[in-house]
Amino acid sequence: MAPTSEVDASDVPTTTTSTEKRALSRRRFAAGALGAAGLTGMAGCSSVLGNADSSETITMLLTPDTPSDVRPQYQPVHDLLEGEIDGLDLEMKVPQDYSAVRPALRSEQAEIGMDDVTLISDPDMMDLFGTAVTGGTAFYFSMMLTKPESDIDERTDLEGRSVAFADRLSTSGSIFAVYALKEAGLDVGDAPDGPPVDFDGTWSNHEDAVQKVINDDADACCTWTGNGMAYLAQDQELPEEVANQDSFVGNRGSESETLRPFWWSFPIPKQPIYARQSWDSPMKEEIRQTLIDSDRELIEEYLPEDYNEDDLPFSTLRETTMDNYEPVITRLNDLGIELG
Missing domain, CATH: 3.40.190.10 (Periplasmic binding protein-like II)
Structure with a gap:
């Protein structure tokens, strides 16, 4: 983390x-x-x-x-x-x-x-x-989500996969996420202004990014906790700093579809x-x-x-x-x- x-x-x-x-x-x-x-x-x-x-x-x-x-x-x-x-x-x-x-x-x-x-x-x-x-x-988190049954467990597992992002200039749904993939050793190419090398990327908005995973149009997505937390199971265990500093933890389980988080950022100023x-x-x-x-x-x-x-x-x-x-x-x- x-x-x-x-x-x-x-x-x-x-x-x-x-x-x-x-x-x-x-x-x-x-x-x-x-x-x-x-x-x-x-x-x-x-x-x-x-x-x-x-x-x-x-x-x-x-x-x-x-x-x-x-x-x-x-x-x-x-x-x-x-x-x-x-x-x-x-x-x-x-x-x-x-x-x-x-x-x-x-x-x-x-x-x-x-x-x-x-x-x-x-x-x-x-x-x-x-x-x-x-x-x-005054903080929220960037997060990466995939389907519960997916074999994606960490950022490096996204090599060769399709990843859905929010707007290219979204702090949590693009900038922090692309940087995190680069930190993990993936070749992000010119993303988010151009195509990445080690994975396929699409950019839209937070909700569309999540829906692409739900609809099997992407293997994983990047969003923020104000949007993505609702797609976590109600009993989903959270990292301690997320549980203590994010204001959206109460949204868990509010959507009918369930996704699984596999990466969290550090706290980002709202x-x-x-x-x-x-x-x-x-x-x-x-x-x-x-x-x-x-x-x-x-x-x-x-x-x-x-x-x-x-x-x-x-x-x-x-x-x-x-x-x-x-x-x-x-x-x-x-x-x-x-x-x-």
Whole structure:
């Protein structure tokens, strides 16, 4: 197993908003609804609340993946921000892939993003709010999965096999995974920007990667614990640091299909939330402070009915710096991935 990261997940801020404000916010959202919002190449949702004369419309770009999976997960974050901040009209949109995020920010089609690769690609363009925290931890894990009956037990067993990855710029579903295969001695060729040598690789998104294994279109897949943990048996034994530091362990057994993990990364900092520096508005600081002041108790008041709390991607922000994302930078540089 890879060495343990030195990043510390302690000291998460937990400032609480007043009970009266929370109750008012919840009443406000009892009448709210989400609908479709258009932006070329992106799927999104926006609130129908707010006075057009007084509200400020802000666009937040979610992590690129399947929109029908991502948008419902972030619904409580959307409702929290609109409920706690007067005059905020928040649109959440899902880019087609990671390479679409920075152009949308640079062209001022969006104000806020939340993936580490875009942040790393141009840190001088962004104001870092902090790292997302869920379940008391600011970390998740990259993982490799195969079918229970497979003879794949370690990374070197993937030689000559087919491997499904997430988006080529996904930290957990591609960058950490390809680097791990290279560390194990496999010739990764030009992956993820070109074909590997010692195995066949395909790139899509997290859920499609898992489905390729289930459908026998790939021998193994690489994903993150927020997606893959649900496909583990409920009694699947976990490495100690995964059991202690991952916030998705409760998802085990929630999918009908069962896959078997054979590799885990060390803890990876969860996605950062950042804003473009060129966005000049008091709303920027209000959003940052609201996210930092949030806690589990507050965001639970914004959970929709029938929401699976194990899917919650955010409860608060931990204030961090670019140093927390050094492991990602190391792997990008080693693999020669150009982010320009």
